[in-house]
Amino acid sequence: MTDYTVSFVGTGEEITVSEKETILSRCIEEGIAQEYSCRVGMCLACSAEILSGEVVQPAARGLTEQERENYALTCMARPASDLELDRGEYPPSIEGDADAAVADD
Numbered sequence: 001m002t003d004y005t006v007s008f009v010g011t012g013e014e015i016t017v018s019e020k021e022t023i024l025s026r027c028i029e030e031g032i033a034q035e036y037s038c039r040v041g042m043c044l045a046c047s048a049e050i051l052s053g054e055v056v057q058p059a060a061r062g063l064t065e066q067e068r069e070n071y072a073l074t075c076m077a078r079p080a081s082d083l084e085l086d087r088g089e090y091p092p093s094i095e096g097d098a099d100a101a102v103a104d105d
Contacts, residue, residue: 004079008032009051009086023048023055023074023085034074034087041076044094048072053083067091 006023007014017026024046027034037045041060050070055077057063063071071091072083 004053004082006079006083006085008048009084011087017079019056019078019080021078023072023077023079023083027074036075039075041073044073044090046074047090047094048074048085048087049089051084051086054080055083056080063091064093067093 002019003016004019005014006017006026013032015023015026015030015032017023024034024036024039035045037043039046041057042062044062047063048071050072055072056079057068057073057077060068060073060076062073071089072085074085074087
């Protein structure tokens with residue numbers, strides 16, 4: 001089993017995550033405040049922009065194929081290399097939904 005280092009920009013937090021566990025599960029175990037809600041890859045609350053590295057996240061249904069290259073849903077994402085993530089950064093699809101909701105008001 002391989003372990004990888006996951007670093008969070010802006011906070012200086014760093015954790016070691018096994019290739020067999022999700023980033024969110026390790027954050028919870030380590031007491032790191034990572035937002036989440038559904039824990040099934042749909043709500044996007046736990047999203048983070050991938051600044052460097054790779055993840056495996058086949059069940060990240062809330063992301064488009066293109067978004068999966070640049071964003072991780074930490075509830076589903078397992079590291080495939082050392083990572084640098086920017087938490088709280090949402091993919092364009094969620095920002096588009098928010099813009100549409102404001103336009104409807």
